[in-house]
Amino acid sequence: MQDSFAAVARELITTVEPGFDFLTLRASCSGGGYSLRLTSGPSEQDVIVWGQLTSLSAVGEERPVVFEMRIEPDGTFEAYVTSDIVQRTGYLPPTYTVVLEPRFRPDAHNASSLAEVEAVIGASLPADVHELYASGVEEIGDARLRPVDDILDLWRTLNDIQHSPDDWYRPVQYVGPPGAVRMVQFDLKWVPIACNDWGDYLCVDLAPGPGGKVGQLIQVAGEVPLMHLADSLTDWLRSPEVPDYQDLEAHFDVDDRVATLPDTLQVLTLRKPGDLDFGLLARLTSLRELTIVDGTSVRLGALAHLPLERLEITGTEIELPACETLTSLVVTGGRVELPSLPNLRVLDVARTEVDVESLPQVDYLSLNSEQWQRCAQTPAAATLAGESSLERALDWARERGAGLTGEVIRGTAAS
Numbered sequence: 001m002q003d004s005f006a007a008v009a010r011e012l013i014t015t016v017e018p019g020f021d022f023l024t025l026r027a028s029c030s031g032g033g034y035s036l037r038l039t040s041g042p043s044e045q046d047v048i049v050w051g052q053l054t055s056l057s058a059v060g061e062e063r064p065v066v067f068e069m070r071i072e073p074d075g076t077f078e079a080y081v082t083s084d085i086v087q088r089t090g091y092l093p094p095t096y097t098v099v100l101e102p103r104f105r106p107d108a109h110n111a112s113s114l115a116e117v118e119a120v121i122g123a124s125l126p127a128d129v130h131e132l133y134a135s136g137v138e139e140i141g142d143a144r145l146r147p148v149d150d151i152l153d154l155w156r157t158l159n160d161i162q163h164s165p166d167d168w169y170r171p172v173q174y175v176g177p178p179g180a181v182r183m184v185q186f187d188l189k190w191v192p193i194a195c196n197d198w199g200d201y202l203c204v205d206l207a208p209g210p211g212g213k214v215g216q217l218i219q220v221a222g223e224v225p226l227m228h229l230a231d232s233l234t235d236w237l238r239s240p241e242v243p244d245y246q247d248l249e250a251h252f253d254v255d256d257r258v259a260t261l262p263d264t265l266q267v268l269t270l271r272k273p274g275d276l277d278f279g280l281l282a283r284l285t286s287l288r289e290l291t292i293v294d295g296t297s298v299r300l301g302a303l304a305h306l307p308l309e310r311l312e313i314t315g316t317e318i319e320l321p322a323c324e325t326l327t328s329l330v331v332t333g334g335r336v337e338l339p340s341l342p343n344l345r346v347l348d349v350a351r352t353e354v355d356v357e358s359l360p361q362v363d364y365l366s367l368n369s370e371q372w373q374r375c376a377q378t379p380a381a382a383t384l385a386g387e388s389s390l391e392r393a394l395d396w397a398r399e400r401g402a403g404l405t406g407e408v409i410r411g412t413a414a415s
Contacts, residue, residue, distance in 0.1 A: 001081070002411050005069065007055035009077040010413035012038070016047055023047065023071040026089045026390070029060025037089035044092055044388075068390035075413030080391045082406040086164075087393075093386055095350075095366070096393040098402045099165060101380035106159065106188065109152045117151050123189055123206040126215035128234045132193075140233075141240030143194035143202050154192040158201065158220060161185050165364040165381035169327040169345045171288045171309040173266045175245045176228025179211030181218055183226065190220065200224055204233065225266075269293065278302065288325075295333075318352075330366075350385035372396060 012023060021041040028035050034056050038047040059065050066087050069079035086097040111117045114133060118124050138145055146154060162168060162185045174183050189207030196202075201220045208216055212228070217236045219227040225245055230236035247262040251269035258280050261268070265284050269291040270276070279302040281287065288309045292298050295315035304321040310328040311320070318331060322339035328346040335353040341360060348366035349359075356367070356374045366383035367375060384396050394406045 001059075002409050004055070004059050005067075005077060005079050005081075005409050006411045006413055008053070008059065008069070009071045009075055009411075011053055011055045012049075012071055013073065013075050013413055015049065015053075016040075018073070020047075020073060022073070025069040025071065026067075026087060026094060027056060027059070027069070028064070028066045028087055029056060030064040032057050032061055034060060035089070037092070037094075039092070066390070071413075077411060077413070079409045080406055081409055082390065082394055082404055084402075084404055085390075085393065085397060087390065093388040094390075095383050095385045096387065096390070096397070097165065097366075097381065097383040098397045098400065098404070099381045100378065100401055103163060103168070104188075105163065106156055108156060110149065111152050112149055114148060117148065117191065120152055121155070121189065121191060121206070125191060125204060125206070126232065128215075128232060129191075129193065129204055132233060132237075140194055140202070140237060141196075141242075143196040143200075145194050146192065151192060154195075154201065155188070155190075158186045158190070158192060159188060165346070165383075168364055168381070169309070171266070171328075173225035173245075173248050173288075174227075175225045175243050175248075176218075177211055179209045180216065180228045181205065181212055181226060182207065182209045186220060190218065192220070198223060202229070270295075273298070282306070298333075348383070350383070369396070 012025065016023065024039045026037050036056065038049055039045060040047050064083050065081060066083055066085055067079050067081040069077055071077045088095045109120045111120065114125055114130055133148065167185065170185065172183055172185055174181065187207050190203040190205055192201045192203045194202040200222055203218050203220055205212065205216045205218045206214055208214060213231050216231050217229040217233050219229055225248060227243055247264045249267040250261060250265055253271045254273040254276050258276065261284060263284055264286055266286050267289045268287060271293040273292060273295050278300050282302050285306065287306050290308060291312040293314055295313065297317045298313055298315035299319040300321045301319050304323055306323065307325045308323045309325055311326060312330040314332040316334050318333055318336050320336065320339055324342055326341050327343055329344060330348040332351040336349065338354065344360050345362050346364045347359065347362045350366045350368045356371045361377060363379055364381040365377055365379040366385060368386035369384060372384060378400055382400055384393055387393050391406060394404050397404050
């Protein structure tokens with residue numbers, strides 16, 4: 001691996017304009033792809049890299065690699081290298097995320113019959129699904145029926161949608177009868193049988209919501225909302241139509257439109273709300289995700305009755321609603337008092353002042369380095385903000401029980 005990093009150092013010092021004190025390269029590489037941020041000197045001034053770094057593409061070809069590398073003008077370098085930690089460099093200092101208790105990921109399986117699919121999933125498919133596959137038909141509506149031997153691969157891939165902790169408990173938009181479908185990104189009792197040209201998957205739902213029916217046909221959320229299509233495959237084949245969906249989402253700078261927003265909205269982003277009376281949102285009884293950007297006095301106490309699942313708030317003064325439905329909360333700004341949030345599972349307060357010792361137990365917690373020193377929680381996933389050193393981030397991760405290793409690689413640029 002030393003040769004690979006030497007090649008990276010050589011490519012950078014021959015690409016970047018001379019005169020820098022030193023370069024710091026933070027990168028994550030996997031399968032020939034990479035993401036990076038390159039800065040110059042102790043002030044961490046961004047350095048733009050034009051085009052593809054061929055040497056960096058080679059670093060993660062054999063296995064995923066995350067590293068922080070310092071390169072001197074003479075080509076000498078020191079790299080701290082690890083894996084299994086997510087390093088995000090969109091902002092500096094970076095953030096570092098570790099998953100201490102990974103979500104269940106089913107093993108890869110092959111299936112040549114629906115009976116084998118049923119054995120892996122642990123549930124029986126309705127008779128009309130067996131009849132459809134026996135008929136030899138290749139299309140249903142505008143979707144192509146997937147071969148039996150594709151079903152489990154698709155099933156496993158769709159489950160990976162919620163593999164990242166950023167996606168845990170993220171609300172999905174939904175169109176259909178209330179309570180018919182469990183409003184999650186994917187469930188292991190959803191069996192994908194067809195896909196259209198836009199990448200939307202039709203699934204047989206074997207674990208419906210309290211108002212649904214076993215064997216109902218649904219469309220998994222992606223570019224479109226999660227949809228209830230019909231109570232059964234047979235019902236849908238009689239009239240293979242996709243429900244219309246409008247007025248589910250809105251994103252805008254605040255103006256007079258707030259008073260005229262449709263009550264069907266499920267997702268809303270308000271930018272620069274100024275002195276807006278947030279009580280105007282109280283009539284949006286379908287609202288499940290609310291984002292406030294560049295707020296000042298953000299007082300949301302009057303929204304406690306809404307079915308909100310995710311709040312992302314930036315403001316100088318913030319009053320949070322005591323929503324029993326809230327599962328995800330991200331707050332940036334002045335000091336915040338957390339109300340009772342009995343179903344909270346994801347919490348990011350790394351950029352605000354909060355009583356760390358009294359935080360609720362959650363599955364995914366994001367704090368800054370000073371807050372983590374006062375926090376005794378060991379959540380299933382954790383993020384460290386405000387730390388500029390990958391080596392120190394690994395020390396933090398190990399203190400939380402992550403079995404991560406790191407190595408230092410030193411050398412000079414390849415000639």
